[in-house]
Amino acid sequence: MTIRPEQQAVIRGFGSSQVGRRLPVSEMALTVDACLAALNDAGVSRDDIDGLATFPGGGFDTPGLAGPGADEVHAALGLRTNWKYGGPEGGQLGGFFSACLAVATGLARHVLVYRTVGEASAQGAAGRAGTLSASADTAVSGFRRWLAPFDAHSPANWIALFAQRHMHEFGTSREHLGAIAVNNRHNAGLNPDAVYRTPLTLEDYYAARMITTPFGMYDCDVPCDGSVAFVVSHVDTADDGPHCSIGIESIGWAMRHRPLWDQWTDMTEMAAWDAAAHLWERSDLTPADIDQVQLYDGFSFLPLVWLEALRFCGKGESGPFLASGKQIALDGPLPLNTGGGQLSAGRLHGCGLLYEACVQLADRGGDRQAGRPSTVAVGVGGGPTAGAALLVRR
Amino acid sequence: MRGDKAAPAPIRLLSRPAPTPDEAEFWRAGAEGQLRIQRCDACRQWQHPPNPVCQHCLSRDLAFETVSGNGSVYTFTVNHQPWLPHLTEPYAVIVVELDEQPGLRFVSRIVDTSVDDVTIGMRVQVVFHPLGDGLFAPLFTAARRDA
Secondary structure (H helix, E strand, O other), rough: OOOOOHHHHEEEEEEOOOOEOOOOOOOHHHHHHHHHHHHHHHHOOOOHHOOEEEEEOOOOOOOOOOOOOOHHHHHHHOOOOOOEEEEEOOOOOOOHHHHHHHHHHHOOEEEEEEEEEEEHHHHHOOOOOOHHHHOOOOOOOOOHHHHHOOOOOOOOHHHHHHHHHHHHHHOOHHHHHHHHHHHHHHHOOOOOOOOOOOOHHHHHHHHHEEEEEOHHHHHHHOOOEEEEEEEEEHHHOOOOOOOOOEEEEEEEEEOOOOOOOOOOOOOOOHHHHHHHHHHOOOOOOOHOOOOEEEEOEEEHHHHHHHHOOOOOOOOOOOOHHHHHOOOOOOEEEEOOOOOOHHHHHHOOOHHHHHHHHHHHHOOHHHOOOOOOOEEEEEEEEOOOOOOOEEEEEE | OOOOOOOOOOOOOOOEEEOOOHHHHHHHHHHHEEEEEEEEOOOOEEEOOOOOOOOOOOOEEEEEEOOEEEEEEEEEEEEEEOOOOOOOOOEEEEEEOOOOOOOOOEEEEEOOHHHHHHOOOOEEEEEEEEEOOOOEEEEEEOOOOOO
């Protein structure tokens, strides 16, 4: 068997700050909470940390999106690193993937990986408009210059375009999207750290106001304040901590199309298909070997894309796969977003799903623990961004 | 019954792109009422967005050519959320596929047409809306029967 670089790394510990709506603390305070919790969980001291990685890193002008940059966290925690990385273009799991590679190549031994958001506080009472309107009168650069002049202002619009095409070609319906929303809210009800925990019915789902067809309010995830952190260590140290480390079977990081929102060749697919194909190319496991999934649900439609991309069902068949909700329930054959996902637990921008995979593999899910999984597939990203990982019990 | 449909939302676009020099012609050609798309002189493929190289054959010989402005709705979404104060909802955002080449697409907006009439496959034709600074947004309206 070929040894892959990611198999030279393990997740030795993980931690989270409080996650919530408009928390009265700074993004740095949340970050420090998560990082210190992860160090403690890993049994790794601050002085042992010689690498630091994050997504998307500093320098972003969208309030609340990025959290503190790697340099700021480096300084705050008094780290001495041999390697450091923060950047947006490798996708939300790019910091984690880079940490695996740094460990495998010997650039670092113990890498602290974190992801912080402060979107709930940044958006304030005005919601998303609070962060959009500041730039409404200035010329739009970057990828938004192909979207904003046509009043496609939100990722909700951009992803709805994919969803509508999927519905058109395959008969996918709002009932199928609602199955994700209801499933995730149910799981969130069993997760004391989730943002929204009150039960949600399909009737509630249909009754909510429309955002952008086919997405209503419950198809869109919850901006939150919070941080999660991981200690990625060399596999040689996997048994040196206070508890079992989590293994990394494979990662999928491929991008085989033009990474542009409106230029995907087949808009019933997304970058997820490339990352998922890469994941299986690099793994000895198959979809039948996977015990549960943590799939990006920034919008309810995205887990459908990931289920198809990862081949848990055929292309176009995710709607019927989800119809009863039983397949993905906590006691079903493929539990999905056991902690409530971003739709109900809060948008930690993919890294919350990586965190929940760790929770489940460490049997720390409490009321939401879905059996004793040996393998968890994590798929993160929507549109032209994607990364996937298979985490395993060691 | 026309009276049962949502009235077309007025356009008051505020967001203006900051085009790179490679893209200026796409955004400025609306001044002459033309939709101009970049085409490779070597392999004859159209491409969008414009770049100083052909993504198909890597030729550097590209030029803008005027296209018919006719196309179909590849996909759409009807937006109801008041993201910005200047918007009037509901309005339809589309991905238009131009007649000139399969997959030659970009995001645009439907105007002068009720959102209730927008469907995938609907035939559309270009109209232009000024953005200031000599730039124009190519928007789309339901095609006339003879288009």
